[in-house]
Every structure is written in structure tokens, then in C-alpha cells.
Amino acid sequence: xxxxxxxxxxxxxxxxxxxxxxxxxxxxxxxxxxxxxxxxxxxxxxxxxxxxxxxxxxxxxxxxxxxxxxxxxxxxxxxxxxxxxxxxxxxxxxxxxxxxxxxxxxxxxxxxxxxxxxxxxxxxxxxxxxxxxxxxxxxxxxxxxxxxxxxxxxxxxxxxxxxxxxx
Numbered sequence: 139x140x141x142x143x144x145x146x147x148x149x150x151x152x153x154x155x156x157x158x159x160x161x162x163x164x165x166x167x168x169x170x171x172x173x174x175x176x177x178x179x180x181x182x183x184x185x186x187x188x189x190x191x192x193x194x195x196x197x198x199x200x201x202x203x204x205x206x207x208x209x210x211x212x213x214x215x216x217x218x219x220x221x222x223x224x225x226x227x228x229x230x231x232x233x234x235x236x237x238x239x240x241x242x243x244x245x246x247x248x249x250x251x252x253x254x255x256x257x258x259x260x261x262x263x264x265x266x267x268x269x270x271x272x273x274x275x276x277x278x279x280x281x282x283x284x285x286x287x288x289x290x291x292x293x294x295x296x297x298x299x300x301x302x303x304x305x
Contacts, residue, residue, distance in 0.1 A: 143159045145160070145161045146158075147162075148160055148162055150162065150254075151196040153230060153232060163216070164215070164218065165250055166211065166213065167212070168189065169202070169207075170188040172186070184203060185203070185204055186203050194251055196253075196256050198232045198255075200232045201233060214242065215245065215246045217243045219239045221235060228261055229259075
């Protein structure tokens with residue numbers, strides 16, 4: 139089952155790491171230099187550029203990939219739907235992503251608050267979730283371990299094997 143999440147309409151100053159399904163209106167302030175990077179998956183090359191975008195509450199860095207580099211123009215106002223935030227080297231980024239949609243906004247943003255830079259603060263990277271893969275010295279199975287789960291049970295002996303404790 140897939141759970142549908144309501145879109146989160148947010149201003150730039152309300153952005154926090156790991157937010158999903160965001161709708162944000164912003165103005166493109168400046169675009170950096172485009173550079174080429176290689177994909178980790180298939181080795182293909184992509185162009186990436188960092189843009190500074192903002193609204194009346196603050197500014198944030200937004201990476202632009204391939205086609206979106208030409209689509210977004212400086213000093214224009216856009217709306218991002220289904221965007222998300224990540225941390226890159228500890229700094230907040232607003233991402234378009236594969237499923238994000240950018241459209242030109244009908245209402246232009248006149249003033250942008252450049253005093254509040256959401257990408258400036260360094261955030262702690264949250265602990266990654268470790269999914270149990272099994273293997274050596276674990277109870278998860280796999281081909282890595284020589285000891286069985288029965289030999290790691292601790293203080294139980296043969297008399298209690300198979301019996302459930304009653305509480």
C-alpha cells in the first residue's frame with residue numbers, strides 16, 4: 139500500500155533537513171558555474187549548477203541538473219511542487235528531484251531577505267538506519283557465519299530448548 143502525503147507549503151525560512159513533498163515559491167537570485175559530474179550508477183556525465191533562490195523570509199541553495207539549468211532564469215519567480223530538502227556536506231539544499239515540477243509563478247517576489255541564509259548553518263547528519271542483512275555472527279542467516287543462532291543463545295541449556303517461558 140502506498141500512503142499519500144499531503145503537500146507541505148513552506149517558505150524558505152521554514153525549510154528543515156529531510157522534508158518531502160514540498161511546495162515552495164522562490165525567486166532565482168544568482169546562478170553559479172555549471173560543472174560536469176559522473177553518475178555513480180552508470181558513469182554517464184551530467185551537468186550541475188548551484189543556484190541561490192529565496193523569498194521574503196530567506197535564501198537557500200538549490201542544485202540545478204541538466205535541463206533545469208536552462209529552464210530557470212535569474213530574477214524570475216517560480217513555484218516548485220513535490221520538492222524535497224537534503225543535506226550536502228552538512229548544509230541544507232532545496233532539491234527539485236525526479237518527480238519535482240517547476241512552473242513560473244504568476245505573482246513575482248519583489249523583495250528577498252538575504253540576511254537569513256538557510257544553507258549557511260551546518261546541520262548534524264542524522265544517523266543512518268541500519269537494516270539487518272545477516273551474515274557472520276548475526277542471527278539473520280546468510281552465508282557469512284560459522285556459528286548458528288543456537289550456540290549464541292546464552293544461558294539456556296537443552297532442557298529449556300523449545301519451551302516458552304510463562305510469565
